[in-house]
Amino acid sequence: MAASTLAEVAKLAGVSPATASRVLNGSSRKPGEDIAERVRQAAESLGYVPNAQAQALAKSSTGLIGLVVHDIADPYFSAIARGVQQVAREQHRMVLLATTGGTPVDEREAVAAFAARRADSIVIAGTRSTRTEDAAANLELAAELDRYCRNGGQVAVVGQPIVGAQETDGYHVVTIPNIALAEKLATSLAGLHDGPFVIIAGPAGLATSDERIEGFQRGLAKASLSPAEVIRAGFNREGGFEAGKELASRIQPRQSGEPALRHCIFAANDVMAIGAAASLRENGLRIPRDVAIAGFDDIETLRDFRPSLSTVRLPLEEIGSLATLSTVEHHRETSGQITGQVILRRSTEPS
Amino acid sequence: MAASTLAEVAKLAGVSPATASRVLNGSSRKPGEDIAERVRQAAESLGYVPNAQAQALAKSSTGLIGLVVHDIADPYFSAIARGVQQVAREQHRMVLLATTGGTPVDEREAVAAFAARRADSIVIAGTRSTRTEDAAANLELAAELDRYCRNGGQVAVVGQPIVGAQETDGYHVVTIPNIALAEKLATSLAGLHDGPFVIIAGPAGLATSDERIEGFQRGLAKASLSPAEVIRAGFNREGGFEAGKELASRIQPRQSGEPALRHCIFAANDVMAIGAAASLRENGLRIPRDVAIAGFDDIETLRDFRPSLSTVRLPLEEIGSLATLSTVEHHRETSGQITGQVILRRSTEPS
């Protein structure tokens, strides 16, 4: 048995479908109270549930927000998702979720699927790729988004602009000031450490990772320190772990009384930092005694980590909310100004 | 400018809409290759994107999977979400996300919204509430689900059955053996500790929490130990933190040489355990020296926590996948047998 329809309700109430529609689904025209009541009764007794698909088709607005992330189980993205979800609830919309693993090809596919579902807006989170082998896919993604916008869609991208995207209206960017913040972090750390700096980052071509490297190096340069060595690995916990392992093989635990030559590691995000810390520890290095380490993002779940991790706080939830709001008509003027702040904790304490 | 339609494509290709439909959206009837090519060309040049709403309306199947969770940023739920998402991708479906904060009222609302969107299936994660003040809402939720199932919907609920739900077909439960696993954990811990046991749990009436308490107490009883005291708090990190604080005020750090009277805490989930550990530490208690602690879930992000947390591993991702699969026609026979395992780590090491 299929769900009952508006027409059935109307018949039971002895009115026309038009009238039933008007009373049940907020129209500007309000039928008389007696009739309205009869219709509501009928709807109730039939267990009527309006067919959102049909409604969407008829009034061409779906109330859908498409969210694309790399991995919903990554706390970075789930925090953003929470922000998106929150706005969605307030606006009485629903969010459609797509995970892509970060490849532009899949992102394009996700956008196409959202477009097909006629989502009112699309929020894209996750770093852009500037790798040459992704160039073609990026272009296609940009084209897909462009088409979507031309058809009246709203898109917000979190982090940095899509490579090659047009400046159509309906296209919003919530920029994350990775460079500036990483620079600040470097400046802060430079005041505490003079040991060699090392950056554990994602593969070359991940915009977020690259920006954070750039900012950090810039900060070191301004402090007249030589540039940090950069170790590349996966942009996740495993990558951090691997990089940490490699690093550990080169670093000796400090002998007591020995002059301080302590490495200071900047991991391009918190989960990498945690991974690195884990492998350093496994190799007998202690934090912050033998090596200092800082991350980026200030992931909530990781705040109880010991030693507490120095990092850069990003208002992830707010970022998600802001991105979503910027796609909503009413708040179109929302500025995408995101601020973060350096948080120094125990993991980088001077010895 | 609205997106172009099938009719426009058909006209441009000089064929009927029927034919265009057949070539573009996998029908059983395949038009001739020459015509097909012409249609594809036309579609390409117009940037045609099929309207999934209209398709859904016409063939009454949306390819939508509704997922309801308490909080998408909670790693427990985001892990499950990943599993759901994965199956969704394989099946070429999309997931609709709703977060409820755990109240049956909002869950009902979410289910109604999914039903309105004609989602093919609904996955509900998160503990049931058995509180009397939620009884009415639970019943309404059950009724909503029942109606949804009668209309041909598939629902899977993770954890425990919905209170008062009918045994309609289309209604599946992926049971999490909280009681048995908590009992196992208690048994394991009873072999290592004889100090007083304390349970830090969520509010009374949260099924998952209550089940874990029950199992744990049962395990203690079987080991001929007296029941653990139960401290109630929020079923999240904050709750754990609060409970830990209260507990800390009663526990003294062990003086060296003093006979062992070490509390062993079982927190009803990992994030509570982490919260509790944080406040215990703030109060000068060291783990596992002064107090032992175990959690439940084995949240991935928390595995690098130090001291490493004893817990019960739950295959959360698999749970999400299984639940989703059970709602899909082809795999309807999927059994909902979930197994977990006790993992003893350093946080409960005997002194």
Next chain:
DNA sequence: TTGCAGCGGGAATGCGCTTTCCCAAATTCC
């Protein structure tokens, strides 16, 4: 050659709803 099955394409209907347009009755105004 005729008859029939089989195939490729088009016309038309309907999915469930919103909304414009239309019409009758009720109301207002002079």
Next chain:
DNA sequence: GGAATTTGGGAAAGCGCATTCCCGCTGCAA
């Protein structure tokens, strides 16, 4: 009291697509 207006309801035309039914055509056996 009649005309002008407002009000409240219904008829009907889509929204964009899938699909059933139908029709003309070809290929084959009789």
